[in-house]
Amino acid sequence: MKAFATMLENLVFSPGRNAKLAHLVAWLRSNSGDSRGFGVAAVTGDLSLPHVKGKMIRDLAASASDETLFALSYDFVGDLAETVSLLWPQDHSHNDTDFALGDIVRQIQGATRKEAEAIMRFHLDRLDQTQRWALLKLATGGLRVGVSARLMRIALAQAFDQKVEDIEEIWPLLSPPYEPLFDWLEGRAMRPKSEGKAVFKPLMLANPLEEADRQKLALSDYQIEWKWDGARVQLVSAEEGVRLFSRSGDDISAAFPEMVIDPSFKGVLDGELLAGTPASLGSFNDLQQRLNRKKPSGKFITENPVFIRCYDILMQGGQDCRHLPLQQRRVMLETLMGTIDDERLDLSEMIAADRWEALDEMRTNCRANSLIEGVMLKQKSSTYQLGRIKGQWYKWKRNPFYADLVIMYAQRGHGKRSSKYSDFTFGAWQDTEDGRVIVPVGKAYSGFTDAELQKLDKFVRDHTIAKFGPVREVEQKLVIEAAFDSIHHSSRHKSGVAMRFPRFHAIRWDKDPEEADTLDSLRRLIS
Amino acid sequence: MISEWAYPRPEGLYIAPLDAYIDPVRPVARALITHGHADHARAGHGQVIATSQTLDIMGLRYGTDFTENAIALDYGQMRSEGAVQITMASAGHVLGSAQIVIDYQGKRLIAAGDYKRKYDPTVTPFEVVPCDVFITEATFGLPVFTHPDPMAEIEKLQNTRALFPHRSCFIGAYALGKAQRVISLLRLSGYDAPIYIHGALRALCDYYETQAVALGTLLPLPEKPRGGANKELAGQIIIGPPSAIGSPWANRLPDPIICFASGWMQVKARARQRSVEVPLILSDHADWTDILQTIEDVNPSEVWVTHGNEEALLYHLAKQGRDAKALAMVGFERAEGDEG
Numbered sequence: 025m026k027a028f029a030t031m032l033e034n035l036v037f038s039p040g041r042n043a044k045l046a047h048l049v050a051w052l053r054s055n056s057g058d059s060r061g062f063g064v065a066a067v068t069g070d071l072s073l074p075h076v077k078g079k080m081i082r083d084l085a086a087s088a089s090d091e092t093l094f095a096l097s098y099d100f101v102g103d104l105a106e107t108v109s110l111l112w113p114q115d116h117s118h119n120d121t122d123f124a125l126g127d128i129v130r131q132i133q134g135a136t137r138k139e140a141e142a143i144m145r146f147h148l149d150r151l152d153q154t155q156r157w158a159l160l161k162l163a164t165g166g167l168r169v170g171v172s173a174r175l176m177r178i179a180l181a182q183a184f185d186q187k188v189e190d191i192e193e194i195w196p197l198l199s200p201p202y203e204p205l206f207d208w209l210e211g212r213a214m215r216p217k218s219e220g221k222a223v224f225k226p227l228m229l230a231n232p233l234e235e236a237d238r239q240k241l242a243l244s245d246y247q248i249e250w251k252w253d254g255a256r257v258q259l260v261s262a263e264e265g266v267r268l269f270s271r272s273g274d275d276i277s278a279a280f281p282e283m284v285i286d287p288s289f290k291g292v293l294d295g296e297l298l299a300g301t302p303a304s305l306g307s308f309n310d311l312q313q314r315l316n317r318k319k320p321s322g323k324f325i326t327e328n329p330v331f332i333r334c335y336d337i338l339m340q341g342g343q344d345c346r347h348l349p350l351q352q353r354r355v356m357l358e359t360l361m362g363t364i365d366d367e368r369l370d371l372s373e374m375i376a377a378d379r380w381e382a383l384d385e386m387r388t389n390c391r392a393n394s395l396i397e398g399v400m401l402k403q404k405s406s407t408y409q410l411g412r413i414k415g416q417w418y419k420w421k422r423n424p425f426y427a428d429l430v431i432m433y434a435q436r437g438h439g440k441r442s443s444k445y446s447d448f449t450f451g452a453w454q455d456t457e458d459g460r461v462i463v464p465v466g467k468a469y470s471g472f473t474d475a476e477l478q479k480l481d482k483f484v485r486d487h488t489i490a491k492f493g494p495v496r497e498v499e500q501k502l503v504i505e506a507a508f509d510s511i512h513h514s515s516r517h518k519s520g521v522a523m524r525f526p527r528f529h530a531i532r533w534d535k536d537p538e539e540a541d542t543l544d545s546l547r548r549l550i551s
Numbered sequence: 552m553i554s555e556w557a558y559p560r561p562e563g564l565y566i567a568p569l570d571a572y573i574d575p576v577r578p579v580a581r582a583l584i585t586h587g588h589a590d591h592a593r594a595g596h597g598q599v600i601a602t603s604q605t606l607d608i609m610g611l612r613y614g615t616d617f618t619e620n621a622i623a624l625d626y627g628q629m630r631s632e633g634a635v636q637i638t639m640a641s642a643g644h645v646l647g648s649a650q651i652v653i654d655y656q657g658k659r660l661i662a663a664g665d666y667k668r669k670y671d672p673t674v675t676p677f678e679v680v681p682c683d684v685f686i687t688e689a690t691f692g693l694p695v696f697t698h699p700d701p702m703a704e705i706e707k708l709q710n711t712r713a714l715f716p717h718r719s720c721f722i723g724a725y726a727l728g729k730a731q732r733v734i735s736l737l738r739l740s741g742y743d744a745p746i747y748i749h750g751a752l753r754a755l756c757d758y759y760e761t762q763a764v765a766l767g768t769l770l771p772l773p774e775k776p777r778g779g780a781n782k783e784l785a786g787q788i789i790i791g792p793p794s795a796i797g798s799p800w801a802n803r804l805p806d807p808i809i810c811f812a813s814g815w816m817q818v819k820a821r822a823r824q825r826s827v828e829v830p831l832i833l834s835d836h837a838d839w840t841d842i843l844q845t846i847e848d849v850n851p852s853e854v855w856v857t858h859g860n861e862e863a864l865l866y867h868l869a870k871q872g873r874d875a876k877a878l879a880m881v882g883f884e885r886a887e888g889d890e891g
């Protein structure tokens with residue numbers, strides 16, 4: 025546990041990828057067994073201890089310290105697990121025993137909820153503060169140390185001198201504590217086999233298109249498509265069965281059972297999950313309804329159909345086509361789509377544009393369809409690689425909408441920002457029976473600089489009129505210019521509208537809140 | 552009642568029978584100074600009573616004419632002024648830091664200034680002196696602050712350095728006290744290579760040496776090469792004021808591991824805000840446990856709390872059945888992480 029806790033703390037403070045990598049490699053090399061395997065899973069967010077949840081942590085907190093002192097401490101520290109770890113009364117008579125992380129994880133996994141709490145208490149009494157923090161973080165699954173599964177695989181490759189692709193390939197077959205993986209990496213066994221398995225292939229992503237890129241790129245080298253605003257998915261059809269994965273590789277087959285029944289092909293398709301049918305598209309909200317249901321009923325599925333608009337093909341039959349140029353994959357994809365008659369799948373159409381001006385115009389006009397976020401440009405010669413490769417794929421989003429809104433509430437941020445009020449709720453004017461009032465329309469916590477955050481934080485502290493737990497209500501006097509990608513009707517929000525990705529564009533210290541926008545003017549932006 | 556002759560005024564804590572202020576925030580005719588940190592020791596007082604080391608440090612900072620009349624009163628020495636006795640007791644905070652002990656009308660008041668109880672090879676340890684009123688600081692007056700063993704922090708630093716042998720290592724530490732303590736701890740851990748120090752630390756490090764605090768070889772930084780870092784600093788330790796972190800000055804350090812030696816580093820978000828890679832939890836102030844222990848040791852009939860997070864401490868002391876109150880003093884409302 026000591027080594028794991030130290031490594032975790034080092035990761036939290038490591039400024040960049042290389043430093044994190046060095047800490048991971050050193051830790052991977054100097055540890056062994058279950059503790060290492062579960063540690064890997066904990067860092068990448070793949071370890072869950074179902075019995076340890078927020079409620080248990082709050083119960084533990086209650087016995088860590090006096091309620092008032094706990095509240096004052098939590099307010100200062102800003103992180104529940106860290107506060108508990110700092111306040112837990114340490115029993116120094118137990119020093120110098122090191123408990124294996126693997127043993128602790130297995131104990132908790134095999135326990136009932138009640139036993140799990142007793143196990144947590146037993147260890148909290150015996151571990152030092154850093155280890156208590158690590159245990160609580162691990163147990164609640166909230167590590168946030170900035171290590172993706174990808175970075176962990178790179179670290180594994182470095183630590184054991186293997187090719188990262190070879191680890192990527194078998195990763196989806198493995199689960200914590202990854203015994204077959206370490207058996208192979210340390211030369212005790214052969215590499216596990218992936219043939220015939222329905223496993224996720226990591227996605228290729230696009231970089232935002234910058235002004236400077238436009239001057240360098242020749243449009244004719246690029247395949248252009250609409251950028252659809254659905255959910256990026258991967259459909260895998262293998263000997264073993266059919267599965268649907270989210271962009272992060274989560275298996276979402278259970279939520280979309282109709283998508284994984286008997287497709288008439290074997291292979292892997294990359295596409296966008298959209299609501300409705302190819303002939304009649306649904307809204308993003310419709311898709312959200314489906315994404316929210318983990319186990320939908322048959323009736324719900326019939327009433328809320330979805331389909332996949334296919335962008336790319338990664339495998340055909342047992343053949344990997346990722347090393348082929350996009351141009352060639354596109355032909356394979358079109359051929360495949362021509363041979364299968366399946367209303368759950370359709371083809372993402374290509375757009376023709378020979379000049380940037382023409383493309384820009386299409387990008388601007390695509391606002392008419394709220395499901396199109398902009399255009400994608402993919403180099404025709406690009407092979408399908410993992411991640412955001414420079415110069416290969418670009419996304420060129422349409423311009424956002426802007427509105428002047430009034431800050432109403434503020435809340436402290438998380439992690440690095442926990443000492444500052446950095447999450448804001450803002451509102452627009454509405455005429456009601458009680459006169460003209462400001463009603464909340466959205467929340468944002470990004471788009472400002474550190475210096476602006478300082479000033480916003482001070483504004484909140486100086487203008488608080490009420491406190492509700494962690495939330496402060498402030499005087500309605502500061503206007504911000506908010507940017508957002510789109511706006512929709514929403515029955516779940518009191519204002520009746522929901523913004524997509526609202527963020528700060530400018531803080532209008534100069535502007536009179538009387539001049540802020542109205543809810544009616546926001547409604548008019550709904551397409 | 553001590554509060555009839557010792558009470559806060561805008562200038563600072565006023566001791567009526569002496570017509571003097573303790574650590575006043577603006578120039579006064581007569582000042583008693585606990586230690587040399589800028590928020591306690593200011594220039595321009597008519598008369599200053601402090602330990603000779605504190606007077607020396609004020610002289611280094613403000614020039615020797617910082618007061619018209621400097622009166623040295625060292626640890627254990629007593630000075631009588633009419634019916635009042637003034638005594639200095641070591642506070643363990645920085646070199647020369649003192650608790651000011653005032654005896655008057657059969658009652659004793661102690662203004663402890665800033666103090667600590669943890670190991671520090673550069674200072675005389677805190678002396679427990681029983682009294683009626685004890686004025687304690689509360690910089691770390693929250694139960695989350697239980698600062699670890701200082702040597703464990705040095706070990707943490709050396710482990711990270713071992714992983715990155717080609718990177719330089721910059722430690723941000725306040726010029727008075729913290730910097731010299733970090734250097735001493737490094738020496739104690741067996742690190743005997745030269746340590747590079749920022750110019751702002753030089754005078755005080757030299758002064759510590761004259762006071763028999765051995766710091767080993769301290770080198771000035773080499774001239775900055777045009778547009779780039781000093782390659783010879785790779786693998787070396789450089790100590791400078793925390794304000795140098797992220798300043799153009801720091802560009803001369805090759806791929807620095809940024810460390811910050813401060814008690815605030817115990818809270819992870821505070822370290823991350825400052826983009827610190829190795830937070831060294833080293834405090835020159837008493838942590839929560841040590842504040843409580845000190846109050847128990849001194850066992851005053853009344854505790855006055857100032858300087859920091861009073862709320863939690865007052866609440867806890869009240870719960871323990873102690874008579875405690877906040878001593879709201881102007882000028883000590885500080886931003887976190889200031890020298891203090």
Ligand SMILES: [Zn+2]
Nearest residue numbers: 588644665891
């Ligand atoms: Zn001080």
Ligand SMILES: [Zn+2]
Nearest residue numbers: 588590665891
């Ligand atoms: Zn101070």
